[in-house]
Amino acid sequence: MRAVRVTLMGTIDRYMFSLAKVSDRMKGLEEDLATGRAYHLPSDNPMKVARALRWRNKIGEAETYLRNVDDGLAWLTSTETALASLTSLVSRARDLALQGASDTVPATSRQALAREVAQIVEQAVDVANSRHANRYLFGGRRTMTQPFLLAPDGSAVSYQGENGSLLRKVGEGVEVAINLTGGDMFPAGSPFQALIDLRDALLADDGKAVESSLAALDQMLDHLITLRAEVGARMNRLEAVRDRLEAAKLDMERMLEGEEGVDLARLIVDFRASETTYRAALATGARILQPTLVDFLL
Amino acid sequence: MASSALQAQRLALDVTAHNVANAATKGYSRQVVTLAPGYPQQSASGRGQVGSGVVVQGIERVRDRFLDMQYRAESSSLGRWETLEEALREIQVMFNEPSQAGLREVLNQLWRSFQELANNPEDPAVRTMVLEDGRAFAEAVRHTYRQLTDLQSNVNEHIAGQVEEINLLVREIAHVSGLIARTKVGGDEPNDLLDRRDLLLDQLARMVDVEVKEDDVTGSVFVSVNGVVLVDGSTPNLLVATPGPGGGYEVRTEGGNVLTVKSGSLRGLLELRDEIIPRHLQNLETWVTAIMDAVNLQHAAGYDINGQAGQAFFVTAAGYSVAGSIEVNPALEPQHVAASSMGEQGDGANALALADVKGSPLVNGASPDDFYLAWVASLGIEGREAERMVENGRLLTRQIELQRDDVAGVSLDEEMTRMIMYQHAYNAAARMITALDEALDVVINRMGLVGR
Numbered sequence: 001m002r003a004v005r006v007t008l009m010g011t012i013d014r015y016m017f018s019l020a021k022v023s024d025r026m027k028g029l030e031e032d033l034a035t036g037r038a039y040h041l042p043s044d045n046p047m048k049v050a051r052a053l054r055w056r057n058k059i060g061e062a063e064t065y066l067r068n069v070d071d072g073l074a075w076l077t078s079t080e081t082a083l084a085s086l087t088s089l090v091s092r093a094r095d096l097a098l099q100g101a102s103d104t105v106p107a108t109s110r111q112a113l114a115r116e117v118a119q120i121v122e123q124a125v126d127v128a129n130s131r132h133a134n135r136y137l138f139g140g141r142r143t144m145t146q147p148f149l150l151a152p153d154g155s156a157v158s159y160q161g162e163n164g165s166l167l168r169k170v171g172e173g174v175e176v177a178i179n180l181t182g183g184d185m186f187p188a189g190s191p192f193q194a195l196i197d198l199r200d201a202l203l204a205d206d207g208k209a210v211e212s213s214l215a216a217l218d219q220m221l222d223h224l225i226t227l228r229a230e231v232g233a234r235m236n237r238l239e240a241v242r243d244r245l246e247a248a249k250l251d252m253e254r255m256l257e258g259e260e261g262v263d264l265a266r267l268i269v270d271f272r273a274s275e276t277t278y279r280a281a282l283a284t285g286a287r288i289l290q291p292t293l294v295d296f297l298l
Numbered sequence: 299m300a301s302s303a304l305q306a307q308r309l310a311l312d313v314t315a316h317n318v319a320n321a322a323t324k325g326y327s328r329q330v331v332t333l334a335p336g337y338p339q340q341s342a343s344g345r346g347q348v349g350s351g352v353v354v355q356g357i358e359r360v361r362d363r364f365l366d367m368q369y370r371a372e373s374s375s376l377g378r379w380e381t382l383e384e385a386l387r388e389i390q391v392m393f394n395e396p397s398q399a400g401l402r403e404v405l406n407q408l409w410r411s412f413q414e415l416a417n418n419p420e421d422p423a424v425r426t427m428v429l430e431d432g433r434a435f436a437e438a439v440r441h442t443y444r445q446l447t448d449l450q451s452n453v454n455e456h457i458a459g460q461v462e463e464i465n466l467l468v469r470e471i472a473h474v475s476g477l478i479a480r481t482k483v484g485g486d487e488p489n490d491l492l493d494r495r496d497l498l499l500d501q502l503a504r505m506v507d508v509e510v511k512e513d514d515v516t517g518s519v520f521v522s523v524n525g526v527v528l529v530d531g532s533t534p535n536l537l538v539a540t541p542g543p544g545g546g547y548e549v550r551t552e553g554g555n556v557l558t559v560k561s562g563s564l565r566g567l568l569e570l571r572d573e574i575i576p577r578h579l580q581n582l583e584t585w586v587t588a589i590m591d592a593v594n595l596q597h598a599a600g601y602d603i604n605g606q607a608g609q610a611f612f613v614t615a616a617g618y619s620v621a622g623s624i625e626v627n628p629a630l631e632p633q634h635v636a637a638s639s640m641g642e643q644g645d646g647a648n649a650l651a652l653a654d655v656k657g658s659p660l661v662n663g664a665s666p667d668d669f670y671l672a673w674v675a676s677l678g679i680e681g682r683e684a685e686r687m688v689e690n691g692r693l694l695t696r697q698i699e700l701q702r703d704d705v706a707g708v709s710l711d712e713e714m715t716r717m718i719m720y721q722h723a724y725n726a727a728a729r730m731i732t733a734l735d736e737a738l739d740v741v742i743n744r745m746g747l748v749g750r
Contacts, residue, residue, distance in 0.1 A: 004704055005704055005705075005707065005709050005712065006709055006711065007321075007703050007704070007707030007708055007709045008321040008322060008707065008708055008709065008710050009321070009322060009703055009707045009708070010700055010703040010704065010707050012322075013696075013699070013700070013703070014700070017696065037396070039396060041387065041390045041391070041678070041681065042390055042393070042395055042396075042674050042675065042677055042678025042681065043386070043387070043390060043677075043678045043679075043680075043681030043682040043684075043685055044678075044682075045678075045682075046675045046676075046677075046678030046679045046681075046682055047675065049395065049396050049674065049675070049678055050671050050672070050674060050675035050678070052396055053395060053396055053402065053671055053674065054671055056396070057402070057406065057667055057671075060406050060410070064409075064410050064413050067413075067414075067417075068413065068417060071417045133418070134420070135420060135644060139644070140642070140644070141638070141640070141642035141643075141644040141645035142642050142643065142644060143420055143642075143643060143644025144420055144643045144644065162642065164640070164642065164645060166644065166645075166646070167416070167646070167647060167650065168416075168417065169413065169416065169650055169653070172657070175650070260396060292710040292711055292714070293710065293711045293714035293715065294710060294714060297714060297718075
């Protein structure tokens with residue numbers, strides 16, 4: 001091997017190159033430390049960055065689905081509350097019907113019972129017109145119009161709503177209906193007809209008619225219980241979806257962390273190591289750059 | 299005889315001083331004095347030839363021309379990749395990925411607010427939010443479009459600037475080349491001018507892939523780029539940048555021939571302007587057009603809060619590109635957002651369908667999301683390749699530079715050693731003169747005094 005000539009420019013250049021390399025590395029590690037991310041531009045690792053972005057998108061979707069689930073659960077909770085009130089109103093009416101059906105009840109008492117049942121009808125219509133976040137619960141997709149209207153003479157309740165479903169998207173291709181419509185609540189006959197019949201029978205002091213309205217009231221109670229079971233089932237389903245989404249989100253966050261996160265402990269050790277290297281390079285520089293023959297000539 | 303030695307050693311010391319003075323000068327090649335024994339003469343006493351001292355044969359620079367060629371070739375390639383790398387980095391910064399503030403995130407926000415609208419179609423605040431997020435998306439797209447086109451026109455201006463720089467170098471190289479030829483005619487080696495010329499050629503090679511031919515006898519250089527002669531001895535042939543049909547500069551000779559550039563930073567700039575930036579603009583256009591068309595189609599299929607059929611959600615200006623002019627239909631008020639698929643206020647089915655545009659295969663069979671991710675990944679790969687090539691190129695040119703320095707660089711130790719050598723020789727020559735002086739003293743002043 002031929003002897004390498006040690007030239008001034010060559011020495012300086014070699015030294016500066018190694019110094020720049022060490023300080024470059026330090027700069028990179030510093031940026032990783034400061035941002036907590038291993039990649040700052042797609043070119044730092046195109047495949048990992050693309051995968052990380054995909055996880056970010058998926059996490060964003062899961063968050064949206066979670067919001068939809070919560071929204072649906074809130075709606076169903078309001079529905080359940082309304083159905084519970086209706087149930088207690090109807091069973092109160094049934095109690096009153098039992099009292100009024102007895103042969104020994106005088107006409108005046110029946111009038112008093114009739115007034116109470118009339119009250120119950122009004123309350124029941126109010127409950128059926130309950131709103132959640134300013135929207136009517138039971139009007140189908142016609143959420144801004146009051147769905148149940150009691151005729152001014154109290155003779156009947158009419159339904160102004162429609163029977164479409166309100167959907168919440170809670171997964172890719174998974175849409176859940178969250179509402180009950182007037183049609184679901186009163187599948188046969190006009191709304192609250194059993195209560196109105198009871199009131200009219202009491203007013204008419206007709207014991208037989210009062211007794212026969214009991215069957216209709218029982219049927220209404222049964223139907224309410226079925227509806228509440230249905231609402232409960234939907235809530236259970238949404239809660240299960242929520243648990244699954246949260247678990248999936250956690251997994252995906254871990255995957256994302258794996259793609260672009262940094263191992264802090266290792267990073268700090270690396271940083272310290274490169275710092276030491278940098279100091280050593282500087283110290284070496286101080287020694288190799290100085291001596292030339294010039295220093296030894298007198 | 300002794301005086302020729304004094305002069306030669308003095309000259310050698312001067313050259314050493316010149317080397318030391320230029321130890322840190324870029325492009326400088328160390329110079330060496332070639333000494334030779336003088337022509338011998340028949341001795342006066344009849345037998346034997348006596349040397350006539352020392353002659354300076356010349357002062358030459360130490361340089362390896364083959365390394366220069368290698369250096370220039372690598373330097374051209376490095377110039378090209380450096381230009382590409384810098385611009386690709388800039389484009390990546392425009393996309394601002396991976397982060398929470400890129401184009402992707404703005405679009406995701408729009409999809410999210412469509413979902414929110416599906417949950418709360420009656421809420422005017424949510425409807426307003428949908429329009430705002432639509433505007434934010436359109437704004438982000440236009441911004442990216444503008445950044446890309448700005449970069450493109452910057453690159454274009456840069457091309458014109460680089461042509462000017464090339465012309466400056468060409469003029470100077472021709473000038474120096476003329477000076478070199480004149481000195482050579484006088485029989486001398488114009489070392490420092492040659493260094494100057496080689497440095498200029500190195501600079502030129504960074505910008506274009508030059509081919510250099512040197513006439514050893516006259517010292518003239520011929521510099522050409524893929525068949526187009528830029529320097530012919532002392533005659534410069536300048537380039538002109540003329541605006542083409544689209545406003546992009548075309549690089550031609552003064553005679554009108556198009557200059558083909560295969561490497562160097564000029565090549566990088568042309569590639570950026572004509573291939574890389576247009577490709578990303580095209581991707582942006584394809585992506586945005588697909589999203590806009592699908593959103594508009596779905597929006598028109600729905601009904602607003604008053605039961606009216608939906609209008610266009612996004613509109614563009616006629617005669618402009620979609621990415622450059624997309625905006626939310628200015629006629630849209632919050633109540634006009636078509637959330638419903640059948641006209642009821644509480645129905646959000648169409649909003650849900652709008653949110654589903656996100657995942658539907660619109661762009662060559664890929665969803666907007668997938669297309670975007672693939673695009674960012676390919677941008678990353680492109681940038682990474684440029685980074686690697688720059689890294690390799692730097693290592694290679696550095697390697698050659700070090701080799702060149704090995705040959706031509708000034709070593710102070712070496713110069714100091716030579717200095718001492720010449721110094722000793724000079725001292726000895728001076729001592730010789732004293733010795734001769736003493737001999738003459740004997741002959742002139744002391745001879746014939748015997749017996750006086």
